[in-house]
Amino acid sequence: xxxxxxxxxxxxxxxxxxxxxxxxxxxxxxxxxxxxxxxxxxxxxxxxxxxxxxxxxxxxxxxxxxxxxxxxxxxxxxxxxxxxxxxxxxxxxxxxxxxxxxxxxxxxxxxxxxxxxxxxxxxxxxxxxxxxxxxxxxxxxxxxxxxxxxxxxxxxxxxxxxxxxxxxxxxxxxxxxxxxxxxxxxxxxxxxxx
Amino acid sequence: xxxxxxxxxxxxxxxxxxxxxxxxxxxxxxxxxxxxxxxxxxxxxxxxxxxxxxxxxxxxxxxxxxxxxxxxxxxxxxxxxxxxxxxxxxxxxxxxxxxxxxxxxxxxxxxxxxxxxxxxxxxxxxxxxxxxxxxxxxxxxxxxxxxxxxxxxxxxxxxxxxxxxxxxxxxxxxxxxxxxxxxxxxxxxxxxxxxxxxxxxxxxxxxxxxxxxxxxxxxxxxxxxxxxxxxxxxxxxxxxxxxxxxxxxxxxxxxxxxxxxxxxxxxxxxxxxxxxxxxxxxxxxxxxxxxxxxxxxxxxxxxxxxxxxxxxxxxxxxxxxxxxxxxxxxxxxxxxxxxxxxxxxxxxxxxxxxxxxxxxxxxxxxxxxxxxxxxxxxxxxxxxxxxxxxxxxxxxxxxxxxxxxxxxxxxxxxxxxxxxxxxxxxxxxxxxxxxxxxxxxxxxxxxxxxxxxxxxxxxxxxxxxxxxxxxxxxxxxxxxxxxxxxxxxxxxxxxxxxxxxxxxxxxxxxxxxxxxxxxxxxxxxxxxxxxxxxxxxxxxxxxxxxxxxxxxxxxxxxxxxxxxxxxxxxxxxxxxxxxxxxxxxxxxxx
Numbered sequence: 001x002x003x004x005x006x007x008x009x010x011x012x013x014x015x016x017x018x019x020x021x022x023x024x025x026x027x028x029x030x031x032x033x034x035x036x037x038x039x040x041x042x043x044x045x046x047x048x049x050x051x052x053x054x055x056x057x058x059x060x061x062x063x064x065x066x067x068x069x070x071x072x073x074x075x076x077x078x079x080x081x082x083x084x085x086x087x088x089x090x091x092x093x094x095x096x097x098x099x100x101x102x103x104x105x106x107x108x109x110x111x112x113x114x115x116x117x118x119x120x121x122x123x124x125x126x127x128x129x130x131x132x133x134x135x136x137x138x139x140x141x142x143x144x145x146x147x148x149x150x151x152x153x154x155x156x157x158x159x160x161x162x163x164x165x166x167x168x169x170x171x172x173x174x175x176x177x178x179x180x181x182x183x184x185x186x187x188x189x190x191x192x193x194x
Numbered sequence: 195x196x197x198x199x200x201x202x203x204x205x206x207x208x209x210x211x212x213x214x215x216x217x218x219x220x221x222x223x224x225x226x227x228x229x230x231x232x233x234x235x236x237x238x239x240x241x242x243x244x245x246x247x248x249x250x251x252x253x254x255x256x257x258x259x260x261x262x263x264x265x266x267x268x269x270x271x272x273x274x275x276x277x278x279x280x281x282x283x284x285x286x287x288x289x290x291x292x293x294x295x296x297x298x299x300x301x302x303x304x305x306x307x308x309x310x311x312x313x314x315x316x317x318x319x320x321x322x323x324x325x326x327x328x329x330x331x332x333x334x335x336x337x338x339x340x341x342x343x344x345x346x347x348x349x350x351x352x353x354x355x356x357x358x359x360x361x362x363x364x365x366x367x368x369x370x371x372x373x374x375x376x377x378x379x380x381x382x383x384x385x386x387x388x389x390x391x392x393x394x395x396x397x398x399x400x401x402x403x404x405x406x407x408x409x410x411x412x413x414x415x416x417x418x419x420x421x422x423x424x425x426x427x428x429x430x431x432x433x434x435x436x437x438x439x440x441x442x443x444x445x446x447x448x449x450x451x452x453x454x455x456x457x458x459x460x461x462x463x464x465x466x467x468x469x470x471x472x473x474x475x476x477x478x479x480x481x482x483x484x485x486x487x488x489x490x491x492x493x494x495x496x497x498x499x500x501x502x503x504x505x506x507x508x509x510x511x512x513x514x515x516x517x518x519x520x521x522x523x524x525x526x527x528x529x530x531x532x533x534x535x536x537x538x539x540x541x542x543x544x545x546x547x548x549x550x551x552x553x554x555x556x557x558x559x560x561x562x563x564x565x566x567x568x569x570x571x572x573x574x575x576x577x578x579x580x581x582x583x584x585x586x587x588x589x590x591x592x593x594x595x596x597x598x599x600x601x602x603x604x605x606x607x608x609x610x611x612x613x614x615x616x617x618x619x620x621x622x623x624x625x626x627x628x629x630x631x632x633x634x635x636x637x638x639x640x641x642x643x644x645x646x647x648x649x650x651x652x653x654x655x656x657x658x659x660x661x662x663x664x665x666x667x668x669x670x671x672x673x674x675x676x677x678x679x680x681x682x683x684x685x686x687x688x689x690x691x692x693x694x695x696x697x698x699x700x701x702x703x704x705x706x707x708x709x710x711x712x713x714x715x716x717x718x719x720x721x722x723x724x725x726x727x728x729x730x731x732x733x734x735x736x737x738x739x740x741x742x743x744x745x746x747x748x749x750x751x752x753x754x755x756x757x758x759x760x761x762x763x764x765x766x767x768x769x770x771x772x773x774x775x776x777x778x779x780x781x782x783x784x
Contacts, residue, residue, distance in 0.1 A: 012540065025199030025363055035199060036330075037363035041224060041306075041649075047748055048542035060329070061436040062362040065511045067531045078537065085531040102540040103748040107579075110538050112753070121534065 011075030016146035140179030151187025207232035209337030216264025222648035223271030262378030293341035330364035462488035547764030590620025597633035726765025
């Protein structure tokens with residue numbers, strides 16, 4: 001079996017999981033490491049729950065098996081819970097504190113989960129919960145939430161922070177490089193303080 | 195050479211550029227679409243690239259280009275190959291002058307498809323070679339090999355990456371781009387290109403004659419290979435081979451199949467050296483059947499005797515389960531923890547402000563629950579969640595299923611939905627047929643001016659080609675009228691009152707009636723800079739009746755017995771029009 005470092009990034013279609021994957025992949029290239037990944041495209045993206053697998057030093061398949069992920073990064077609180085069974089014992093979790101309520105709870109009148117209920121269920125994973133919207137807005141763009149979360153998670157990722165930051169600068173739209181670089185640093189500072 | 199972190203389809207597209215292609219065509223379909231999307235975005239194009247109106251059209255165009263001496267790639271998803279099957283079968287007879295690679299992307303687990311068919315079965319059926327990559331780098335490398343095989347044997351070559359190749363990423367080593375310098379020229383040769391019976395009988399014999407050398411060549415090229423490590427063996431193909439390599443215990447031989455047809459003599463020799471063989475492959479038991487034919491009394495474990503599933507996709511966990519069951523692993527290394535139960539689902543959903551939702555709402559309002567709603571393939575298949583999709587089979591089958599029902603069940607209104615791209619793909623024939631044969635039904639063309647679901651590819655209705663050049667406008671109205679439809683009305687579905695009025699009129703008429711519900715795709719509109727302003731609910735007026743919530747827009751929430759809108763609102767205004775008490779209106783500018 002390969003000893004890859006397996007990261008599952010989850011969220012909702014449109015939240016930037018694919019950019020996050022590209023940043024990790026680019027950082028691997030900079031360090032001369034192999035990397036494999038898998039993502040959700042097509043119809044399933046339309047506001048649906050999406051998952052991106054990244055295997056740093058991965059040599060074979062792109063998929064992470066439930067119960068084996070080293071790190072779970074979630075851009076949405078509810079999605080973190082949905083995919084929590086992917087995490088191995090002792091794996092790390094870095095999660096956006098915010099939650100987009102699924103339309104299904106309104107149309108099907110199911111009980112609406114609250115933030116405290118979900119954080120309670122996640123407590124056994126000792127997650128790093130991050131107010132990504134606030135930090136991203138402070139950094140200069142609320143669209144940089146994915147980069148904030150990546151910054152917070154960077155302590156748990158076996159890649160140099162410089163490689164990740166260089167990848168962020170290369171891959172975000174040119175006009176947003178400064179805001180995203182700040183978002184990464186602020187996220188990273190938050191992750192350390194914790 | 196520099197390494198890049200690329201999507202499988204991006205790597206495949208780059209490999210086409212490295213192979214000096216002169217022609218590219220395709221019809222969008224997940225998971226294949228990004229190949230032509232990457233090719234069409236290249237600067238200083240040295241080749242022709244097009245989104246064709248359907249896969250049959252795409253393949254016939256690419257075949258002709260290959261006859262003219264241009265290396266050609268034609269892309270589609272697996273079910274698109276059904277549409278292109280007619281030219282595919284006979285293209286094996288006529289062959290090609292230079293390389294033609296037909297990429298048909300399979301979708302095990304039907305992530306974004308109506309079935310789980312296997313392109314390798316078509317390759318066997320047509321007697322064409324088929325390459326089957328196990329990873330992103332191999333998918334890239336196989337493209338140039340596919341062109342070489344196509345030219346060596348003068349045959350089109352099928353190339354079948356799966357979803358977990360097309361939409362996987364990996365660090366890939368790329369080669370240099372070779373700009374096309376060839377100018378195509380068609381040389382007449384009726385015995386090759388005119389398949390009258392006298393010619394085709396000879397061509398069929400030629401095709402069959404190519405098979406033995408082809409099988410040997412695929413082994414020589416290293417596409418099919420093995421390592422002997424013990425008395426038991428695993429034979430795997432496609433992404434399954436990658437999963438097996440992660441789990442392969444010491445002392446177990448491994449054979450990787452990357453190309454078909456498989457050389458039986460070579461396969462038999464390997465099989466006879468082992469006491470037990472396990473087959474790991476997705477979809478149909480193509481490798482397994484080949485192995486069983488040559489295995490003699492060596493026990494074979496696979497789908498046919500219940501060790502592996504026919505349906506769904508493989509994963510390391512599934513493969514480990516099969517290996518354990520067949521005795522190749524003592525213990526499954528994965529524990530398969532259960533997901534947290536009963537979480538609210540988050541399925542894909544029509545976007546906030548999608549005009550299909552408004553059209554479905556109006557249709558249901560006018561035609562009611564008892565009407566029958568055949569539908570088609572596109573974002574609007576998600577209308578299922580709104581109770582406005584009763585059937586979906588394949589591209590273009592809304593109008594045809596609708597007319598079939600109208601002839602067979604006179605007690606219900608039939609109102610079918612089809613998108614503009616799907617209508618142009620295979621819908622027009624159904625409409626012509628319905629009018630010609632006297633069906634009574636309403637057809638709603640959900641016209642968003644683009645092929646949205648697969649990533650916003652242009653079609654003849656968009657006004658631009660794949661490369662962004664302006665194209666002559668086509669008129670859906672005129673197409674419908676020329677098919678003999680007399681009631682054709684175009685209406686903006688955001689104008690709920692107008693939409694309801696037109697549908698009421700249509701309902702009163704007999705025969706085939708067409709309503710064209712025309713509005714820009716909300717994503718395309720946002721990208722084009724259309725800003726309409728958000729709508730908001732006035733909690734003082736809202737009675738909490740839930741009418742807007744039932745509409746199902748993700749921009750509408752319902753908390754503490756009142757509706758409210760969120761930041762997803764695109765300003766389509768439809769909820770404002772359907773609120774019975776007028777509580778929803780455009781938000782005042784801050």
